Amino acid sequence: MAEGKPDEQLFQLLSGLLQQVESLTNTEEVELRSKIEALGLEVTKVPSKSAQHLNEVEIAKELDKLSAKLDDVDEMISSAIASDPQVQTLLSGTADVWMPVITAGAEERLNFTASLADDDDLSNKETTTDNTSSS
Numbered sequence: 126m127a128e129g130k131p132d133e134q135l136f137q138l139l140s141g142l143l144q145q146v147e148s149l150t151n152t153e154e155v156e157l158r159s160k161i162e163a164l165g166l167e168v169t170k171v172p173s174k175s176a177q178h179l180n181e182v183e184i185a186k187e188l189d190k191l192s193a194k195l196d197d198v199d200e201m202i203s204s205a206i207a208s209d210p211q212v213q214t215l216l217s218g219t220a221d222v223w224m225p226v227i228t229a230g231a232e233e234r235l236n237f238t239a240s241l242a243d244d245d246d247l248s249n250k251e252t253t254t255d256n257t258s259s260s
Contacts, residue, residue, distance in 0.1 A: 131225070131226040134222070135226045136168075140158075146212070146215065167194065
């Protein structure tokens with residue numbers, strides 16, 4: 126998976142699952158695809174520099190905005206689950222991948238990203254070792 130970032134892995138997983146659902150049902154899920162893409166863009170936005178100099182009231186307002194966005198995401202997921210039992214099955218079956226990304230705090234995310242970087246280093250070494258031994 127690209128770069129090993131948890132957010133990227135989550136959205137690659139969601140996209141892959143959606144493709145599987147589409148192929149199984151032979152139906153294009155345009156609305157769900159657009160929601161996943163919109164959420165991916167929202168999650169990967171880089172905060173503006175002005176966000177670094179917020180006072181407590183401004184931080185509280187930003188947190189309120191984020192909470193509202195999370196409520197929207199929750200509503201999107203809930204409606205997708207309610208309208209399609211396969212979505213519920215897929216989300217349940219893959220919760221071990223996406224739940225840690227969603228529920229992690231800032232420190233946990235840093236640790237998670239660091240451990241993924243270590244895993245990437247190991248897999249790169251294994252690939253190099255495999256390639257050298259086959260030459």
